[in-house]
Structures are given as structure tokens and as C-alpha cells.
Amino acid sequence: MKLIIAMLGSLLAFSTWSASAPRFIEQAAAKNLAADRYWLALLHKRDAETDSEIIDPHFFLSNTQDASAELNATLKALLAPVTDDVNEHAQCRFIARSHWLQQQLPELKQALPELTCTLFETWSDQQQVDHVSMIFASGYLGNPASFYGHILLKFGSASERRALLQQQNINFGAAVPAAENPLVYILNGLFGGYNAVFSYGDFYRNTQAYGETELRDLWEYQLALNPSEVSQLLYHAWELIGRDYVYYFLKENCAFRMAELLELVIQQPLINKTQPYAMPISVFHRVAELEHHGQPLVAKVIQHPSRQKRLVKRFEQVAEPVQAAVAELIENEYQIENSLYAQLNAAEQTQTLEILFDYIEFRKVAADDPQPLTTYKNRLLQVRLKLPAGKASPVVLAESPPHLATLPSLLQISAIHKEQSNGLELRFRATYYDLLTANRDNANYSALSMVDVHVRQEADRLQLYRFDLLNIENMNLSQTGLPQDGGFAWKLNAGYAPQDLACQRCQTLQLIGGLGKAMQLQQGVVYAMQDGRLHENRHDVGLLSTDTRLGTVFNLDARWRIQAEFGYRAYLTGEASNFYWYKLQQRFGQSQHWDIRLILEKQRATEFKLAFSYYW
Amino acid sequence: MKLALLAASVLTLSLVTAPTVNAQAKVNPWKQCGIGAMIFDDNGTAAALSNIIWDLGTTAVSSNISSQGSCEGIKVAAAEFINSTITNIEEETVIGEGEHLTAMLNLMGCEASVHQAVIEDVRADLDLSHATSAAKAEAYYLQLDNAVNSKFAAQCQVI
CATH class of the missing domain: 2.40.160.40 (monomeric porin ompg)
Incomplete structure (x- = not known):
């Protein structure tokens, strides 16, 4: 019985697909959708004549770079019956294309096979994303590629089960082999010798890599986008993950590609395309001056301080006896007995230990052998464990954001x-x-x-x-x-x-x-x-x-x-x-x-x- | 002919697809899923879907875990989170609160109403003797998993 139902279902789907695709292709041609700026933007083509900036053949369903052929192939693939893996269906792979075409061709939605894109739903947390933030990772003199900072995009979730550190972010960067020769690295970076992709990860991976390891502050610029715009970004970001571009350090870099992605919904230029170089900070200067739907485009700016910044600010903000106790403990290899620390009250002791946690982790970043520092820290953690549980001492930042x-x-x-x-x-x-x-x-x-x-x-x-x-x-x-x-x-x-x-x-x-x-x-x-x-x-x-x-x-x-x-x-x-x-x-x-x-x-x-x- | 092939494919798939078994509770992600070993699967799909951190031209970290059925899911995500952020988790545990603990307990599937109780339970018996981050992370995860399974199973449901 199951077999008969499956066969009948497939027959029905196939016949619907065969019949409806030409009709929608005709409708799309009548509306000249292939020349629409939004369609070209989804294909990452600057105009109908130029090639797409994505070089990954898997991004194209028509095996060509032609906007019209790609539109026809997309319509056919969207209407095709679901085969073995639903996530491989065009509706799941090209969600932004699918949504846009449904808006342009009102009858299309009813003709599409019904399906749930499980991989996308998991990735997007059932699309509970309610805001989008641009993240600026401040410049880092430890690596020439990081001198000018970096841009990420973060999708903020409305779900209380998706806390800040679990939020999804999108990253763009070059695929550089491990232990690359520095000269080859520079030449390939400058002259297009590397491919680059959008990748994704939870926000904690960035707070760890940038904030804890490279000691760089992260600045979050929350954008005032409406729900439809948030969805468009989410859909198109999904289409782009893992697709190859050619990477150029000076221009077609993270700043350029992130600006391009955001321009899809902001509909205003975020970066000067004619300038021979693109810098992350320029995008932040630009978004901070823009209005969107009559409101400032940037709704809120939040600083996520690095380990070093937390150390410096905490140390600045405590009283002199606490500073003295910190300095003495460092000097005496963290021996608590008979120290200034013992003369402090419980709140001051807590502050002292928190500063020392930051200090030891800050030192470990540059330490050849972190083991002695780990041993000291274990000792201090034990000391803190014996004090009552409470709240961490607040760190007052009040720093001027990078766009200023x-x-x-x-x-x-x-x-x-x-x-x-x-x-x-x-x-x-x-x-x-x-x-x-x-x-x-x-x-x-x-x-x-x-x-x-x-x-x-x-x-x-x-x-x-x-x-x-x-x-x-x-x-x-x-x-x-x-x-x-x-x-x-x-x-x-x-x-x-x-x-x-x-x-x-x-x-x-x-x-x-x-x-x-x-x-x-x-x-x-x-x-x-x-x-x-x-x-x-x-x-x-x-x-x-x-x-x-x-x-x-x-x-x-x-x-x-x-x-x-x-x-x-x-x-x-x-x-x-x-x-x-x-x-x-x-x-x-x-x-x-x-x-x-x-x-x-x-x-x-x-x-x-x-x-x-x-x-x- | 095409139609027949399509129907045959659908039939074959429906026969060979086995139900997924949720073996979360029995998994030690360190031993069975490559956490800590930072195994990186190099095929195209994994590269596209794995968690990769890039900077403006430089790779910082890449990690990937085995995609065996038993290693997918929320508790392995919690284990991976603990492995990456154990330094912060330890600090926040001895203090008694923090954003890493909130994220960790969310990943363990725990309702917000029991977060504080779970933290207090872990804090009461925290082992701070381990010398390396990997050993600390594994010990912490096992202690937390044990506490959640034995005392907070009703409030910590893996969805």
C-alpha cells in the first residue's frame, strides 16, 4: 500500500512539475525578472553582462553565469519533486531566491512542493532571529591581515534558550593553508591567490578567538531592520555559506563582502565600490550616519571587552588597597597567607581575585609555558570557591565606539x-x-x-x-x-x-x-x-x-x-x-x-x- | 522510464531509511566524538557547514566533531562549548554566575529556573586540580552531565 501511495505521489509531483515550470518561466520572462536588480544582486552580478563574483559552480543551477538561464533553472528546480534529501532541494538551498520569486510570481507558492528545510531550521533556530548586528573586531598588530580590524554579522535570537554566546554569526575570510609561507601568504592575499567563503559559527567562538586569544574588543552595532529584512538577510546568508569567491586583501575582503550582503536589504551603498581598497571601519562609519525607514540605522552599540580590556578597566576601577593587594600577590607568586589580601573585606577580596583571573589569562596569551600560571590560577580559583557565591564585579567601560x-x-x-x-x-x-x-x-x-x-x-x-x-x-x-x-x-x-x-x-x-x-x-x-x-x-x-x-x-x-x-x-x-x-x-x-x-x-x-x- | 526510476528511488529510500536513535545520555563526547582532538573533516560539505573562524585573511581556529548519529545534538554542542570556554566557565562557576554558564546550561537543555541550582550543585563539588584545559573541560562536562541526569533530569530536557 505504501508503495502504491509513494508511486502515485511521485507521479503527481512529476506531472505537476512538468506542467507548471514552463508557465512560470513564461511569466518571469514577461516581467523581465532576470534583469531585475534584486535578482542580479542575489546572483552577485554587478549587471546582467558581467560574471558573478561567486566562482563556485554549485552556486549555479544552470551551469552558466547567465541571469536568465539561472532564473529558468531556479524555477524548474524549485518546482521539482523532493528526492532523497530534502535539504538538497532548491527550496532549501536557495531560500532567498525562492522567497523573492514567490513575491514576484504570486501563483508560484501554491505550485511549490511543500517541505521543511530541516538543516536551515536548525541553523536559524527555527528562524527565531529578531535582529541583526554588525560586529567590529578591533585591529590587531599581531597579524598584518588583522591590522584594520574585521567584520562579522550576528543574528540575534528572540529565544531565551539562545543566549548571546550561542547566537549565530556569519564570517567571511580566505581559506589559507596552515603554516603558509609568509611571502606566499602576502602575495596570494594581495593578488587573488586564495579563495574565500562565508562561514558560520556561534558567537562564543569569536569571543574566544578575538577577545580571549588575540585580546581584541568586539563592538556590536545592532541594526534597526524590520522582520522582513532580517529574514531576507538570513535566507541569503544561508545561500552564501561555503560558496567560493576570489579573495583580495585590499578590496574584495570581509568589509566589501559584508557591506554587499547588507546592501541587499538596506538598499543604500555601504562602501565605496570605486575605491581601490576597502576597510572594515569604513562600513561602520557609514552605517552610523545612515537613516533607514526614517530612523537611525544603528539602534544600539554594545562593547564586548577583551580579556585585556576587562583587566585594565577592573584594575582602574578598584580602590588603592585592592590594587596594592593585586600587585603584592603577583610579586609573591600568589601566596595568600600573611598578604595584604588577608586584610581586605570580602567584597574587596572578590575584586582582587577577579582581577588576578584576568591578569593570569592575559599573561597566558604570551607565555611560552602556561603551566605555572595554570597552577597559580587553580590555587586562586580554590580561594574564590571558599568565598560566598555572588555576582561578578561590574566592568564600567564608557569607551568611545570605533565609528566616532x-x-x-x-x-x-x-x-x-x-x-x-x-x-x-x-x-x-x-x-x-x-x-x-x-x-x-x-x-x-x-x-x-x-x-x-x-x-x-x-x-x-x-x-x-x-x-x-x-x-x-x-x-x-x-x-x-x-x-x-x-x-x-x-x-x-x-x-x-x-x-x-x-x-x-x-x-x-x-x-x-x-x-x-x-x-x-x-x-x-x-x-x-x-x-x-x-x-x-x-x-x-x-x-x-x-x-x-x-x-x-x-x-x-x-x-x-x-x-x-x-x-x-x-x-x-x-x-x-x-x-x-x-x-x-x-x-x-x-x-x-x-x-x-x-x-x-x-x-x-x-x-x-x-x-x-x-x-x- | 524516468518516472519509473523516480518511483523506484522513492521506494528504495523509504525502505532503507532507519529511524534515528537518540543516544545522547550514553555518549562521552571526548571519547566518542573527537572533542578535544579537534578532528577536522576536510570534505566540501563539512567545510561549508563546520564552524570555522576566519579573520581578514587568516584562519584562526577550526574544529569539527564526528558526524556519527550519536555525536550529533545538543549535548555534544554543550561539550564543545565547554571545551572551548572552560577557562571562563571555571571562573564563573567559582564566582557563581555568568554568561558562559547561562549558555552552557541552555545547551544542556536546562530551563532557566534551575540554572542557579545546577550551578550551586556543580560549585559544591568542583574539582580544580586538573593541569590542562582539556582535562578540566572533560572533568567539568562529566560532573555537570552527572548532576543534570541525576538531579535535574526533569528540568533539563534535550530537545
């Missing part, structure tokens, strides 16, 4: 006065910030820039005056004063620059590496650095030189920051004479979009510069 930082790209025009001549300089810096940039986390005092070009008109001559491919300075400050918090300050610079301010046509290719130590002040930082410089031998400068530098960066006000640096240049291999130099820079203004800078610098000759900077 100065924008990443710079165009600067400067008037230059020298002893012998005046000039003009035009500067373009693709990314990102320097030691004077406003609206950044003051505790960091770091610089990170790429593609920084200075073109100068001077003495009736236009020249490429300076080009920095990369410049990183990291003061690596201790934010708590506790042992092993902070480390050596360091610098890396690669570019093409003049040897000093007096010489003419004396630019050389150069590579600079520096090491030193910085110390935090109340409103700034002081540092001492030793730089080693490798450069071309032009004008008898030889191949090697050094700069010994002493400097300070400090704020007189949020709108006024000063950097003063004094140094000694020693040429180790050439005939050029050594010299002392200094540089005094000031930044005025606190806007995200502009500032004014005054620079006085002496390197054999003296130069005064007045610059207006515009950021976008």
Missing part, C-alpha cells in the same frame, strides 16, 4: 617654509592613523599607516618627495603597571624618503626597524628608541645608519596634541657626517574630518610646515 574615531583616509595640503625656499606639499595617505590622530583610544599611542605619498612643489620643481609603503609604531604601554603588562616599543617603516632636509634629490629606498621603551604619563607618553636604518648608498650615506631618539607625545587638551622628538643620526658605513635633529609637531582640532598641523623640524636644514588635513 577620525576617518581612515587622509588628504593633506601643506605650506612649507625653508631657509632658502618656500614650497607646497600635497599628501595622500590611504590608511589609517598616526601618533597625533584625534579621537583614538588614548591609551594606545600607536601609529599605523600604509601608502602615504608626499608630492612637493619646491624651487620650481615638482617631485615625489616621500612615499611610505608601511609605517607602524607601537608604544606597547603598560596600562596597569603590573609586571609583564606592556613590553618593548617597536617601529617598522618601509619606504622611499630623503636622508635629511638639506639634501637635494637624495631620496633612497629604506627599511627602518626600531626598538625601545615607552612609559605612560598622566596625559601622554615618553619614549626612548633605537632605530636601525637600511638604505641605498646615495650621496655617500652608506647602507646603514642609526637614529637614537627620545620623544614625548602628550595632550594639552582633547583638541591639541603635541609630539616632540630629539635624536642623533649616525652613519655607520658611509662618509656622511653624523648630526643631531629634532622635530616638533602639533595637531589642532578634534573633528573626525579635519585637523590643522604645525610642524617644525631640523635635520641639517630647518623646515616649518603648516598643514590642513581632510579625512574621509
Whole structure:
């Protein structure tokens, strides 16, 4: 009997399928749906003529990139009877396409075979998603690919059984083989040598990888989307998971692809497609300024602090006796007996232990052998276990969110006065910030820039005056004063620059590496650095030189920051004479979009510069 | 002919598809499902559906568990969660509350009304002597699973 019913069912489904597909294909052609912008967006085609940006053949049902052929094949597949695995049916694989086509062809819904996409329902938690958030993982100087941060998408569930850490998120990144050669990694990343995919995972995997291991804050931007838009995103994200794209580090990266995905429902550009590079932070600057359905697109911003941030904030917020007890316990290898800890009340003891938990985990990130730290922590956990259960001490963050930082790209025009001549300089810096940039986390005092070009008109001559491919300075400050918090300050610079301010046509290719130590002040930082410089031998400068530098960066006000640096240049291999130099820079203004800078610098000759900077 | 083949396929499938057995309670995910060993299945489907963390160009972590029938489901998800976040779970357990504990108990299928009681039960007998994260995670999971099965079975239902 079962057999007969199954055979009859299949017969009926097949005959319905055979009969209805051409009808809907005709209707779709009459409405010219294949040329609809939304259909092209679902196929990731910029227009009908270009190929899709997805290179995975499994994304296409027609074995072609043609929008019309794909639409016809999709309709046929949607109407096809269900075979062995329901999750392989087009209704389950291409849910966004299916929903959109049902909206465009009202009779289609009734003709489709009824089915439940079990894999999708499990993944989407029975579609109990009620909001979507963009997540910004702050920049990380431990890996060049992470300098500029990262974007994730998180689907927030209404179900109380799906807590924050269980929420589903979507990630986009390149498939990089383990233990890849760094040079191959850079070249493949820049020139399309890797495929990239959207993947998914629970949010806790990101809080662990970014917050606990890489010590990066996660910033959640909850978007004000309506339920239909949330569903559209969910459906299309499902279609994209695991589909191959070609990865380009500079442009077609996570920022570009996430922006593209969100544009499907926001219907406004989130990233400049003509710009040759795409940065995660730019997408956050953009969403923060947009309105959607007459409301701000960003409904709420939430910070998920890293382990290091929790340590720093907790330590800042406790009373001096607690800080002293923490420092003493670290000094005495966590021996509780006869310590300052024993003199604290129960609440203060709890605070002390929580700070030490954070401190030990922070230390373990960089430890060659974490075992002794684990042993110490086990001891402290036992101590806490003997105290009454309660609530964790709150961590007050109150930090400025990343979208309020100065924008990443710079165009600067400067008037230059020298002893012998005046000039003009035009500067373009693709990314990102320097030691004077406003609206950044003051505790960091770091610089990170790429593609920084200075073109100068001077003495009736236009020249490429300076080009920095990369410049990183990291003061690596201790934010708590506790042992092993902070480390050596360091610098890396690669570019093409003049040897000093007096010489003419004396630019050389150069590579600079520096090491030193910085110390935090109340409103700034002081540092001492030793730089080693490798450069071309032009004008008898030889191949090697050094700069010994002493400097300070400090704020007189949020709108006024000063950097003063004094140094000694020693040429180790050439005939050029050594010299002392200094540089005094000031930044005025606190806007995200502009500032004014005054620079006085002496390197054999003296130069005064007045610059207006515009950021976008 | 096509029709006959289709009908035969449907028939064959209906005959060979066996009912799924839920063997959650008997599974030790560490021993039977590869948790802790970080087995990574390299076929295309698994890559598409596994939990992979990527950064802007770099792979950070990948983990996958066996897809045997007994290793699918909510308790294995709880075991995987504990394995990944045991550091936070231990801290929150000695303190007495926290978002990792909430997520963990949700994954164990426990109603919110018994979360505090389960935490107190685990806290009362917590073994903090293990030297490695993997050993801590396995011991914690087994203690929790035992507590849930013996004292909170009615309020902690795997759906």
C-alpha cells in the first residue's frame, strides 16, 4: 500500500512539475525578472553582462553565469519533486531566491512542493532571529591581515534558550593553508591567490578567538531592520555559506563582502565600490550616519571587552588597597597567607581575585609555558570557591565606539617654509592613523599607516618627495603597571624618503626597524628608541645608519596634541657626517574630518610646515 | 522510464531509511566524538557547514566533531562549548554566575529556573586540580552531565 501511495505521489509531483515550470518561466520572462536588480544582486552580478563574483559552480543551477538561464533553472528546480534529501532541494538551498520569486510570481507558492528545510531550521533556530548586528573586531598588530580590524554579522535570537554566546554569526575570510609561507601568504592575499567563503559559527567562538586569544574588543552595532529584512538577510546568508569567491586583501575582503550582503536589504551603498581598497571601519562609519525607514540605522552599540580590556578597566576601577593587594600577590607568586589580601573585606577580596583571573589569562596569551600560571590560577580559583557565591564585579567601560574615531583616509595640503625656499606639499595617505590622530583610544599611542605619498612643489620643481609603503609604531604601554603588562616599543617603516632636509634629490629606498621603551604619563607618553636604518648608498650615506631618539607625545587638551622628538643620526658605513635633529609637531582640532598641523623640524636644514588635513 | 526510476528511488529510500536513535545520555563526547582532538573533516560539505573562524585573511581556529548519529545534538554542542570556554566557565562557576554558564546550561537543555541550582550543585563539588584545559573541560562536562541526569533530569530536557 505504501508503495502504491509513494508511486502515485511521485507521479503527481512529476506531472505537476512538468506542467507548471514552463508557465512560470513564461511569466518571469514577461516581467523581465532576470534583469531585475534584486535578482542580479542575489546572483552577485554587478549587471546582467558581467560574471558573478561567486566562482563556485554549485552556486549555479544552470551551469552558466547567465541571469536568465539561472532564473529558468531556479524555477524548474524549485518546482521539482523532493528526492532523497530534502535539504538538497532548491527550496532549501536557495531560500532567498525562492522567497523573492514567490513575491514576484504570486501563483508560484501554491505550485511549490511543500517541505521543511530541516538543516536551515536548525541553523536559524527555527528562524527565531529578531535582529541583526554588525560586529567590529578591533585591529590587531599581531597579524598584518588583522591590522584594520574585521567584520562579522550576528543574528540575534528572540529565544531565551539562545543566549548571546550561542547566537549565530556569519564570517567571511580566505581559506589559507596552515603554516603558509609568509611571502606566499602576502602575495596570494594581495593578488587573488586564495579563495574565500562565508562561514558560520556561534558567537562564543569569536569571543574566544578575538577577545580571549588575540585580546581584541568586539563592538556590536545592532541594526534597526524590520522582520522582513532580517529574514531576507538570513535566507541569503544561508545561500552564501561555503560558496567560493576570489579573495583580495585590499578590496574584495570581509568589509566589501559584508557591506554587499547588507546592501541587499538596506538598499543604500555601504562602501565605496570605486575605491581601490576597502576597510572594515569604513562600513561602520557609514552605517552610523545612515537613516533607514526614517530612523537611525544603528539602534544600539554594545562593547564586548577583551580579556585585556576587562583587566585594565577592573584594575582602574578598584580602590588603592585592592590594587596594592593585586600587585603584592603577583610579586609573591600568589601566596595568600600573611598578604595584604588577608586584610581586605570580602567584597574587596572578590575584586582582587577577579582581577588576578584576568591578569593570569592575559599573561597566558604570551607565555611560552602556561603551566605555572595554570597552577597559580587553580590555587586562586580554590580561594574564590571558599568565598560566598555572588555576582561578578561590574566592568564600567564608557569607551568611545570605533565609528566616532577620525576617518581612515587622509588628504593633506601643506605650506612649507625653508631657509632658502618656500614650497607646497600635497599628501595622500590611504590608511589609517598616526601618533597625533584625534579621537583614538588614548591609551594606545600607536601609529599605523600604509601608502602615504608626499608630492612637493619646491624651487620650481615638482617631485615625489616621500612615499611610505608601511609605517607602524607601537608604544606597547603598560596600562596597569603590573609586571609583564606592556613590553618593548617597536617601529617598522618601509619606504622611499630623503636622508635629511638639506639634501637635494637624495631620496633612497629604506627599511627602518626600531626598538625601545615607552612609559605612560598622566596625559601622554615618553619614549626612548633605537632605530636601525637600511638604505641605498646615495650621496655617500652608506647602507646603514642609526637614529637614537627620545620623544614625548602628550595632550594639552582633547583638541591639541603635541609630539616632540630629539635624536642623533649616525652613519655607520658611509662618509656622511653624523648630526643631531629634532622635530616638533602639533595637531589642532578634534573633528573626525579635519585637523590643522604645525610642524617644525631640523635635520641639517630647518623646515616649518603648516598643514590642513581632510579625512574621509 | 524516468518516472519509473523516480518511483523506484522513492521506494528504495523509504525502505532503507532507519529511524534515528537518540543516544545522547550514553555518549562521552571526548571519547566518542573527537572533542578535544579537534578532528577536522576536510570534505566540501563539512567545510561549508563546520564552524570555522576566519579573520581578514587568516584562519584562526577550526574544529569539527564526528558526524556519527550519536555525536550529533545538543549535548555534544554543550561539550564543545565547554571545551572551548572552560577557562571562563571555571571562573564563573567559582564566582557563581555568568554568561558562559547561562549558555552552557541552555545547551544542556536546562530551563532557566534551575540554572542557579545546577550551578550551586556543580560549585559544591568542583574539582580544580586538573593541569590542562582539556582535562578540566572533560572533568567539568562529566560532573555537570552527572548532576543534570541525576538531579535535574526533569528540568533539563534535550530537545
